Amino acid sequence: MTDGKRMKYSVKDTVFRDMFSKKKYLIQRYNALHPEDNTITQADLEIVTLQSILLNGIYNDLGFMVRGKQLMILVEAQSTWSANIVIRALIYLMSTYQDYFNANQIQLYGSHKVKMPKPELYVIYTDDKGNHPDVLSLKDEFFPDMDCCIDAKVKMIYLQDSDDIIDQYIGFCRVCNEQVALHGRTLKAAKEIIRICRNRNLLKEYLSEHETEVEEIMLTLFDQEHIWNIERNNIRAAALAEGWDKGKVEGIELGVMQNKTQTVLKMFRRNMPVEDIADISELSVEEVKEILKTAAVVH
Numbered sequence: 320m321t322d323g324k325r326m327k328y329s330v331k332d333t334v335f336r337d338m339f340s341k342k343k344y345l346i347q348r349y350n351a352l353h354p355e356d357n358t359i360t361q362a363d364l365e366i367v368t369l370q371s372i373l374l375n376g377i378y379n380d381l382g383f384m385v386r387g388k389q390l391m392i393l394v395e396a397q398s399t400w401s402a403n404i405v406i407r408a409l410i411y412l413m414s415t416y417q418d419y420f421n422a423n424q425i426q427l428y429g430s431h432k433v434k435m436p437k438p439e440l441y442v443i444y445t446d447d448k449g450n451h452p453d454v455l456s457l458k459d460e461f462f463p464d465m466d467c468c469i470d471a472k473v474k475m476i477y478l479q480d481s482d483d484i485i486d487q488y489i490g491f492c493r494v495c496n497e498q499v500a501l502h503g504r505t506l507k508a509a510k511e512i513i514r515i516c517r518n519r520n521l522l523k524e525y526l527s528e529h530e531t532e533v534e535e536i537m538l539t540l541f542d543q544e545h546i547w548n549i550e551r552n553n554i555r556a557a558a559l560a561e562g563w564d565k566g567k568v569e570g571i572e573l574g575v576m577q578n579k580t581q582t583v584l585k586m587f588r589r590n591m592p593v594e595d596i597a598d599i600s601e602l603s604v605e606e607v608k609e610i611l612k613t614a615a616v617v618h
Contacts, residue, residue, distance in 0.1 A: 330537050331445070331492045332380065333599075335396050337536075338525050339381050340366060349385065351483040352392065352441065359385070365416055367391070382415050384436055391436040396443045398492065400451060402460040408440045409457060409471040423586065440473040443485060445492040448477040471603060482520070490521040509537040539586060539599075583610045 338344045342361040347360055356445035381394040393411050398406060415437065418423075421610060425433050454613040458470040478489045494515050513530055513591065517523050552578045579600055586596045593611075 329400070332396065333536050333595075334491070336368070336382055336490075336520075336553070336595075337392055337529075338522065339394075340368075341525075344367075345383060347484040348381075348394070349383075349392070351485045352439070367418065382411070384419075388434065388436050390439065391419070391441045392441070394441045394443065396445060396488070396492075398445045400446070402455070402463075405455045405457045405460060405471055405473050408473045410441070412438055412440060412471070424484060440471065441476055443474050443476045443489065445478075445489045448475075451475060451477075462618050484522070487521045488567060491516050491521065494519075494521065503573050504536060506534075509534045512537070537583070558601065583607055587611055 339348055344366055345364055345366070346359060346361050349356075349364065353359075363386045364386045365387070367384055368380070380396050382392070382524045384391050384464045388519045391412075393408065393415060395404070396409075397410065416438075419436070420427060420433070427433065441544070442455070453475055455475055458472060459513075459519055461467075479486055491512075495512050496532045498508045498515070502511060513526050513534060517526055578602075579602065583596055583600055583602070586599065587593075591599075593604055593607050597600075600607065
């Protein structure tokens with residue numbers, strides 16, 4: 320995490336995003352949120368996850384619509400508590416609505432009242448609940464003693480005594496934390512995470528089907544985070560060191576970019592989408608495409 324922003328694509332985030340981009344798992348997510356609806360089918364679900372909004376790199380983890388125009392559900396996974404969750408959720412919601420209105424050519428400046436899907440906002444909190452609320456309210460958190468013209472409410476989801484896919488994902492996150500603490504960001508940690516989760520029936524089907532892919536994702540992200548953290552620290556130290564001029568600092572920064580280039584190529588060869596490569600590498604889509612073009616791997 321740099322400059323107060325959450326490093327968006329950790330192993331847990333990437334698995335979350337990849338798994339629920341597949342409708343066979345997305346429908347299980349919907350069933351966990353709405354067990355009363357036993358008529359839902361995979362065909363009723365449409366993924367509307369925001370790839371990138373605004374210039375400050377805010378992303379949402381999962382967005383999907385149910386039966387076309389009935390319901391819009393946005394879900395984020397979070398391991399660190401912050402009241403700012405509800406602000407992010409509101410930004411996600413408004414940006415998703417904007418995309419929806421544009422895609423459906425809905426005119427908001429006309430005289431007729433438009434129809435819009437009902438929103439539901441959720442955060443899956445993977446740490447202990449403690450004293451945190453079941454519902455996080457914008458008004459209650461930021462304007463408790465004021466007459467506020469707007470509110471947004473996010474339903475918080477914590478670990479329950481359940482075997483649904485939400486609880487399994489929270490269990491997976493905790494196994495990740497435990498094994499990285501024991502073995503560091505290593506191949507052994509990656510293999511142990513997958514083995515333990517399969518033995519405990521945590522995302523067993525998904526991990527069995529995508530074991531090699533998930534293992535490679537873990538190693539790529541472990542390597543990236545470790546190398547880039549070292550190099551960022553080196554740049555910072557060099558910039559502060561007496562007698563180091565601007566040219567030397569720029570030389571170190573060039574080395575960081577060269578390592579990012581190698582990471583981009585490595586992810587591309589593993590068939591990761593350009594948008595995801597950009598998210599992970601903290602580069603723009605245009606920068607990633609330029610790297611791939613220079614390396615002559617895309618035309």
